[in-house]
Amino acid sequence: MSFIIWILIAIVLLFVIEYYFIRKIKSSIKILFPNFPLSNYRKLIIGLIVYTNLYMIIVSIAYLYTFITSGDRPVPPESYLFDYLILFPFWISMLIFVQCGLLYLLLDLLKLVLFPLYKKYKAKLLSVHAKLVLVLALVFIIYIPIRVIYDFNTVSLRIVEFKKKNLPDDLNGFKIAFISDIQADRYTNETRLERFISKVNSTSPDLVLIAGDLITSTPNYINTSAKYIGILKSNYGIYSCVGDHDNWAYWRDSDRSLREVKAALQKNNVQMIDNGRKVINVNNSEVNITFVTNTYVEIISKGTLDSLASLDKDYGLKIFLTHQPRNNFIESAVKKNYDLLLAGHTHGGQVTFLFPFYNLSATLIETKYVRGDFWFGDMLMIVTRGLGMSLLPLRYNSTPEVTLIVLNKE
Secondary structure (H helix, E strand, O other), X not given: OHHHHHHHHHXXXXXXXXXXXXXXXXXXXXHHOOOOOHHHHHHHHHHHHHHHOHHHHHHHHHXXXXXXXXXXXXXXXXXXXXXXXXXXXXXXHHHHHHHHHHHHHHHHHHHHHOHHHHHHOHHHHHHHHHHHHHHHHHHHHHHXXXXXXXXXXXXXXXXXXXXXXXXXXXXXXXXEEEEOOOOEXXXXXXXXXXXXXXXXXXXXOOEEEEOXXXXXXXXXXXXXXXXXXXXXXXXXXXXXXOOOHHHOOOOOOHHHHHHHHHHHHHHOOOEEXXXXXXEXXXXXXXXXXXXXXXXXXXXXXXXXXXXXXXXXXXOOEEEEEEOOOOHHHHHHHXXXXXXXXXXXXXXXXXXXXXXXXXXXXXXXXXOOOOOEEEEEOOEEEEEOOOOOOOXXXXXXXXXXXXXEEEEEEO
């Protein structure tokens, strides 16, 4: 039943968003160009709407068929023709509709709030409103594809300095490369992986930590992901916690998925630790890393979390590494006096819409910790933007990121 519900919700939202966008454009054209024969282009407009929604139509039919036949989940064909003629036009159009729709809604709300003033100067403001609608549409029709291409081909390096009063001398200047959500698939291909791994290696890290999600789905890219992660260079090793997608290589067999991901990493000298701890010796100092597994497949119990987070002594540096940034993890890490809490999962708000004062992302529904640095007393939580993509095969206003944490004595 969940398939049908999600399909129906998607179709309704799609209809509402498109209808609102098209209505605003049409009304603005009528106001500014009253003699323009819009009715003459009716068939062309309908054809464009159908073409734009072709991907959604195909997906809806595929998932309905899957639900009825209880078959395997549908997978889009691995074809560049399909991508560039059907899939990408759909998602780019959706971004344009939603981005413009949010700003159009803001204009309509302002019009409602300032209705007495608007009513008084309606003749002038009607024209101004129509011009704004068309200008915004033109701006984002140009900006969105350019931004999507930029975010697809760029990897940024963000350097975070973490200062600690009693940091041991052995750890002064110690560098931790923190990455997440590599999610190797047909879109995060070898070109993107190589660019990302090269960016990490360019920082000459002492330690590399990964917050999980090494693949997106299907087992086809497990070895590819592991191979490129194995190219990472670090003085004190490369370690990862478990992410959501690491369980999803095989539909309905998460144990096999995780087992094969771990094995592929192990062959490339990378450890994926599932609810455990690792102590790294740096000369005469020790770095404790606590790996906490909490995914959509496996939710950690309070007892297990308390046991894992408890430390037997005061280490030179205490790191709490997990995939999802959760409030109970923050509370536990603060209570146990951790120095760093590292998480990914959010993709930095993979699709983030521009909006006055507060940019909007669907990720905010799940957590307010979308990207960046968050202080809780003396503990710093870092949520990195990662590399890969899920649900949508693109990013918008969320450039992939390598986070380099540099330790210094305060």
